[in-house]
Amino acid sequence: MGVQFIAEVSSNHSRDLKRCLDFIDCSADIGCDAVKFQLFKIEELFAPEVLSVNEQLRRRKEWELPVSFLSDIAGRCREKNIQFSCTPFYLEAVDELLPFVDFLKIASYELLWNDLLVKCAKTGKPVILSTGMATLDEVSRAVTVLRNAGCLDLTLLHCVSGYPAPVDECNLSVIETLRSATGCSVGWSDHSVSTGVVNRAINRWGACTVEFHLDLDGAGDEFNAGHCWLPEQIASLIADVRTGEGADGDGIKKPSPKELPDRDWRADPEDGLRPLKHVRINYKG
Numbered sequence: 001m002g003v004q005f006i007a008e009v010s011s012n013h014s015r016d017l018k019r020c021l022d023f024i025d026c027s028a029d030i031g032c033d034a035v036k037f038q039l040f041k042i043e044e045l046f047a048p049e050v051l052s053v054n055e056q057l058r059r060r061k062e063w064e065l066p067v068s069f070l071s072d073i074a075g076r077c078r079e080k081n082i083q084f085s086c087t088p089f090y091l092e093a094v095d096e097l098l099p100f101v102d103f104l105k106i107a108s109y110e111l112l113w114n115d116l117l118v119k120c121a122k123t124g125k126p127v128i129l130s131t132g133m134a135t136l137d138e139v140s141r142a143v144t145v146l147r148n149a150g151c152l153d154l155t156l157l158h159c160v161s162g163y164p165a166p167v168d169e170c171n172l173s174v175i176e177t178l179r180s181a182t183g184c185s186v187g188w189s190d191h192s193v194s195t196g197v198v199n200r201a202i203n204r205w206g207a208c209t210v211e212f213h214l215d216l217d218g219a220g221d222e223f224n225a226g227h228c229w230l231p232e233q234i235a236s237l238i239a240d241v242r243t244g245e246g247a248d249g250d251g252i253k254k255p256s257p258k259e260l261p262d263r264d265w266r267a268d269p270e271d272g273l274r275p276l277k278h279v280r281i282n283y284k285g
């Protein structure tokens with residue numbers, strides 16, 4: 001199985017259903033396997049005493065995805081043959097998402113919240129968990145909570161929750177650390193917007209999943225933070241990875257069809273000259 005690419009829409013949809021659907025179309029066109037949204041309510045995301053003194057956080061009300069969009073988003077994903085995922089940020093969101101999503105994503109910021117972990121696990125849906133900011137002990141504890149609650153299909157994403165994430169802080173070798181410590185499949189949640197980092201995560205460290213933040217046009221609410229890819233940036237990377245996956249073969253060491261004509265033109269074992277002696281006969285007058 002090849003690398004799973006997940007386009008994270010985040011809050012770049014601007015509460016516009018048409019823009020949400022455009023994200024789905026774009027994600028399918030550039031070769032993604034899934035598109036992911038976020039379902040939150042500001043009043044259930046931040047403590048009231050923090051909201052009351054922080055106008056910038058209160059403005060994120062404009063970033064909320066309307067629950068009424070879920071059915072249309074899911075339908076468009078089916079039309080485009082791309083999986084629909086969403087991150088729940090409050091407990092009731094899990095119930096609201098359950099009829100529509102193919103898998104659930106738990107954000108790094110919610111990794112410590114057992115009630116959410118348990119509720120996601122009990123849906124029976126596959127779960128992807130981002131691990132930004134966490135220690136290995138915290139990740140292992142979250143994995144145990146999810147598994148004990150019945151999660152049978154769990155993928156971890158190594159993540160650096162910096163927006164953007166500096167290349168020299170990506171610490172991609174943690175992918176293997178997480179894999180060895182938990183036995184889970186492990187991927188990379190990218191905030192670096194670096195083709196080199198993503199390729200290294202896949203080709204050196206075996207990331208099975210790559211999640212990345214996508215914006216359509218540079219007009220999304222999160223684009224200026226510097227952690228979002230544009231379609232033309234990520235499309236070529238995905239295409240290169242897909243091409244490489246086609247080169248894996250069956251693992252059997254044998255001449256390929258393209259090599260067969262040259263087999264007889266190898267050095268003969270007796271005199272070291274090319275072609276093999278049985279071919280040279282045809283060259284004698």
